[in-house]
Amino acid sequence: MSTRLQVRQRDIDEKIDYLVRKNYRDAVIVLHTDQAWTGPGEYEHPTGDRVAVTEACTPLALRFALTRIPRQDPAVPWNVVLTPLGDADLPADVRDRLHPYHDVQVVDPTRSLLSAFSATSVLPGVIAPADIPATLAFLDTAGGVIIPAPAGRLSADHLSAQVLVSGLGWASSGIEVSGQFGLADVLRWSATSDAAERWTRFLAEVPPAVQETALSWLGRALGAGSAAALRYLRRHGPVSMFAWGLACEVLSVDPTADAEEAAVRQNATIAFKVTTKTGTPTAGELTGWSTAAVSAAGQAPDSAVRTAEQLITAEDQLDAAALLHRSSVCPGGFAARIERLAVALEAATSGATASAYAALDYAKAHREASSTGGSGRNRDIAGAVATLRLRQFLGSAEDPAAVTGTGDGAGLAGWLHLQRTSRSWADLCVNAAWQGQTSSALQQVTRRMAEHARTRLGEGDRAFAAEASVAGASRALAGSALLVEDVLDRIVKPLLVTGKSVNPVLLLVLDGMSTAAANHLLGSVRSTYYGRWHEMATENEDLATALAIYPTVTTKSRASLLSGRPAVGGQDVENRGFAEWYAGATKGLSGAGTATLFHKGDLTGGAETDRTEETVTHAVEDVSGHPLVGAVLNTIDDALDKSDPLDRQWSVGDITHLHVLLQAAARAGRTVVLVSDHGHIVDRGVAGKSSRGGNSARWRHADVDVLERGQVVDGEVVVDGDRVLTDDHRAVLAVDEDLRYTARKAGYHGGLTLAEASIPVIVLSQEPAQLVARTAATLPLVELDDDLRHPDWWELRADFASVTSAAAGVPGASAPAPAKPEPQGTLFDTGVDVASPATTTTVFAGLESNDGFRQRVKEARVIRLDAAGVADVLRTIASHSNRMTKAEVAPLLGVSRIRQGGALTELKRIINVDGVAVFDLDGRDVTLNSELLIQQFGLKRGK
Known part of the structure; x- marks a missing residue:
């Protein structure tokens, strides 16, 4: 008689089913077990009759249980008493109370096994009968849920799986052997707190034969x-x-x-x-x-x-x-990989750059590379990535060489474009490379690269200041450059007014947002509202960046921005100027309503005002009463005093009220204009305070003699003109990033670096096609391709090569030989001469006269070249080993940077007949299969 078998409800039901088939309608049965009953004290049998289950461990308890049965109200036909007692322990009077059996009944092990697995049969050789009680007892005490046998037939594999899953607690660890199951699941379980205890019980309580069967199955299952x-x-x-x-x-x-x-x-x-x-x-x-x-x-x-x-x-x-270092998980492995990365970066100073890229990939493959601090990134990896990007930046055509014009402000617009599309990204890289890394060796090499880049960027700032101190100081000399005081007229008004209609616009002024900060913020807008907000720009992006007024401080530049004219003052001046500009812009238009402008106090609310965020949201949603709503968000400017913008990656969630306002604008169908009033530079711990003193951190009155207007004196520049909003329209602005006039803070503005003077202007629309059609006559816009988000040098490539055409793609820029910087050592020397093979008409001979090719070129809408021109572009690509960067191909197609994506897509349509991949896009490259092109159009092979 086995005492280890636990009696289950199904075991009791089978006993009752057997008696029912024998025409019994009630019974009092004693079942033998020493295991506790885990079922209900009373339940309903499938026949509808009630079943009562009682436990009795002693003869006295058994007799008491039997004496209570006649007194049941209502009566229960089926009564079962569970006891560890044997037949010899039952007195005669007790036996007399039992029927139809007058002795202790036992559960058959095989039937109990079938019951446990809801099975009707057991395949041969699954388990020895003698091993069943111990196995079932182990499963019963393990506390897991036993999965029924498939199709009612219990196999050795199913039994083994359940012994391990239920018995070892795999189910509680999330392991499902019927699904994706592997050694990783077993290892994950092995590291849990109760794994060792469960394994000990498995070895002690499960019969050896069952253990071996289970582990053999596990070996087969895992491979x-x-x-x-x-x-x-x-x-x-x-x-x-x-x-x-x-x-x-x-x-x-x-x-x-x-x-x-x-x-x-x-x-x-x-x-x-x-x-x-x-x-x-x-x-x-x-x-x-x-x-x-x-x-x-x-x-x-x-x-x-x-x-x-x-x-x-x-x-x-x-x-x-x-x-x-080979461990991709152990923290020490990451530290070792970082040390190797530092060595590889150092070795790259002698030209072995490929090893540096490989070492970076090796470090990034470690688990610790994705662990982040408060900035949301690993500083070691971020610093190394920034270092290699700066190498590529310094070796690209977007190296900050002098962008000069002809004295009509053309160079000024070029500088603003260069800052927005390239230099601002380099600023971010300098910040990341400047940060303190965990490895001192890595810190040394990243800091040296940051210093190298800062020197080159600083030279660009001086060249810009020489141009901007003249062209930017006088409205008459600014040329085509967008001025901050013209943003309302040149950007907001065309979006706001179409003919005699007024369209809803939300103007968000992010005080102090630099072009670099805007880069991060736009990335966050894309990811937060994926596919909802689309960035719009003009064809040549000439209106994407504005020039701040001088000095580049809030009371002058923000007041001028919101007044639509040069102005100085605080919120009262801004409110009055904003209202006056709106009244003039909508004069004579019916249903124009009013413009409303909210400042920091209006948005936060308080005891002194009842204008809360809810009130502002209501105004944004009131498109008929307030077609133009403006809001000033001060988070970024405030951070220059209170936090560390050097390591800050601005997101939608970081800017107080921004998410709420964008959501409200989306519901109201407003076009959104994100703009700043000035940029900023960050403190890197090396800025020295000038003994000259100043009115602000980065500017002072021109109260000293200067030999020549515009001459840089100790890192300063003198500005003189109607856009200099001081009493005498003159001021001295700091140009060198490390110069300040006041106490140290986290960041500064007021000077004439590109980072301070450049203002990002961003137009967001939920309906880009409709906006393009509506503003075609007054503000021709196109949707900005996501591929243009980063400059061409941003993507890390071990085969990155220098491009010799200085200032390529900069509107209004000529291409003089860049001024040679002072020697900065050999860190990542990028002086690579690239020989461009000459194209020849013997390649793809006859392509331009192919009727099919000519027709497909004729149908092009973005590419304006004829068939011969497109054929020459393809020959050029072929001469460069069938691969060039998109940025190199776009000028060959005669399209602007912003049209690059559409032109390349159109080129694919022209060449890829019937879906054959002759021309394709690969990251930032284009690839050409010359052999397929020859076959596609039936050309002769040239020599």
């Missing part, structure tokens, strides 16, 4: 790659099983390793075999174990990862500290 890990599990249990898996990662063979590292790996492999006692693991077994461990690492406790690092480095374990 050959798990063999070494399972040998470890059999010998040691789950303790440190996950950690040893992580340790296996450093034992893989690396063909690129030097002799010393190879020797360390060989010794560590021997130590692994001796320590784990798993035999000689194959390469596949080590890979399988390590791959699974790495996959499970994201859900493993940190203590297990620390154990793995100790196993790798401890002298009494693997003694393989030299191999720690």
